[in-house]
Amino acid sequence: MINTIVVGAAGRMGGRLISLIKDSTSLTLSGAVETAGHRALGEDAGEQAGCGRLGVAITDHLPALLEQGEVVIDFSSPASSLANLGEVSKRKRAMVIGTTGFTPQETGELKRLAQQVPCVFSPNMSVGVNVLFKVLAEIAKTLGEEYDIEVIEAHHRLKKDAPSGTAMKIAEVLARAMNRDLGQVGVYERHGMIGERTRQEIGVQTIRAGDIVGDHTVLFGGLGERIEVTHRAHSRDAFARGALRAAQWVVAQPPGLYDMLDVLRLR
Ligand SMILES: NC(=O)C1=CN([C@@H]2O[C@H](COP(=O)(O)OP(=O)(O)OC[C@H]3O[C@@H](n4cnc5c(N)ncnc54)[C@H](OP(=O)(O)O)[C@@H]3O)[C@@H](O)[C@H]2O)C=CC1
Ligand SMILES: O=C(O)C1=N[C@H](C(=O)O)C[C@H](O)C1
Numbered sequence: 449m450i451n452t453i454v455v456g457a458a459g460r461m462g463g464r465l466i467s468l469i470k471d472s473t474s475l476t477l478s479g480a481v482e483t484a485g486h487r488a489l490g491e492d493a494g495e496q497a498g499c500g501r502l503g504v505a506i507t508d509h510l511p512a513l514l515e516q517g518e519v520v521i522d523f524s525s526p527a528s529s530l531a532n533l534g535e536v537s538k539r540k541r542a543m544v545i546g547t548t549g550f551t552p553q554e555t556g557e558l559k560r561l562a563q564q565v566p567c568v569f570s571p572n573m574s575v576g577v578n579v580l581f582k583v584l585a586e587i588a589k590t591l592g593e594e595y596d597i598e599v600i601e602a603h604h605r606l607k608k609d610a611p612s613g614t615a616m617k618i619a620e621v622l623a624r625a626m627n628r629d630l631g632q633v634g635v636y637e638r639h640g641m642i643g644e645r646t647r648q649e650i651g652v653q654t655i656r657a658g659d660i661v662g663d664h665t666v667l668f669g670g671l672g673e674r675i676e677v678t679h680r681a682h683s684r685d686a687f688a689r690g691a692l693r694a695a696q697w698v699v700a701q702p703p704g705l706y707d708m709l710d711v712l713r714l715r
């Protein structure tokens with residue numbers, strides 16, 4: 449069994465990860481971490497997740513747990529995931545990072561640290577979205593310059609970052625496929641007399657409402673027709689199962705930065 453530490457243990461993803469680890473035949477929960485001062489500190493991680501007592505108390509100190517942990521699964525915040533990757537790299541463990549909302553500077557630092565340990569980093573761990581990452585480039589290239597590209601994402605009201613990490617990754621994949629620079633052609637809001645749409649722009653639109661788990665649509669708009677490709681997550685288990693699969697895979701890899709396309713052999 450692979451000793452696994454979950455960071456963000458009392459969060460929405462943390463709870464699902466812990467519940468699925470409980471049922472796993474290859475991973476076992478060896479540690480659970482939350483923010484300093486969090487109301488769940490000291491509680492049993494399984495009870496907190498709603499899957500029954502696991503005998504693992506939630507703490508706020510990852511370094512002390514790394515002796516017993518082989519892999520860290522982290523769905524928390526950008527600052528936390530980056531600091532934790534630093535600790536994991538000091539102790540030569542493995543890591544899976546699902547957190548989104550990193551600045552370009554933070555992403556650069558993450559890439560640097562991940563050269564020292566095996567690390568899977570992906571804004572979306574579901575199989576379906578990773579298949580989309582692969583096929584969208586082909587659709588865009590096949591349709592060519594005549595079709596306008598818009599990415600629309602919808603998430604729950606509690607999500608902090610926007611656009612979603614997945615929408616940004618989709619927009620990057622599409623920009624690369626069309627030989628465009630997303631920094632130049634990305635359009636993230638429209639309001640007022642903005643004039644006609646430029647042909648090159650890639651729109652990325654954000655919706656926040658209720659308890660939507662995570663929807664992503666890419667709209668290719670032409671004259672007289674359009675194609676819409678949509679992925680809808682029905683529950684967070686689609687992401688959590690992917691993260692567990694990544695954890696099993698990454699412990700056997702040499703140091704380096706990987707994503708879910710590597711884990712799922714879709715590259
Ligand atoms: N890659 C993927 O497939 C997916 C990625 N995500 C991403 O994962 C992240 C978490 O999402 P979600 O679970 O919904 O968010 P939640 O806010 O429900 O959970 C995050 C948890 O991490 C905790 N946390 C924050 N900072 C630290 C820290 N320094 N040390 C330990 N714990 C910390 C938070 O505590 P507190 O409440 O005190 O802030 C919270 O309990 C987001 O970035 C989200 O976009 C989500 C789903 C799928
Ligand atoms: O915060 C979420 O909930 C999700 N975040 C990820 C993102 O930002 O892309 C993935 C998923 O859609 C759910």
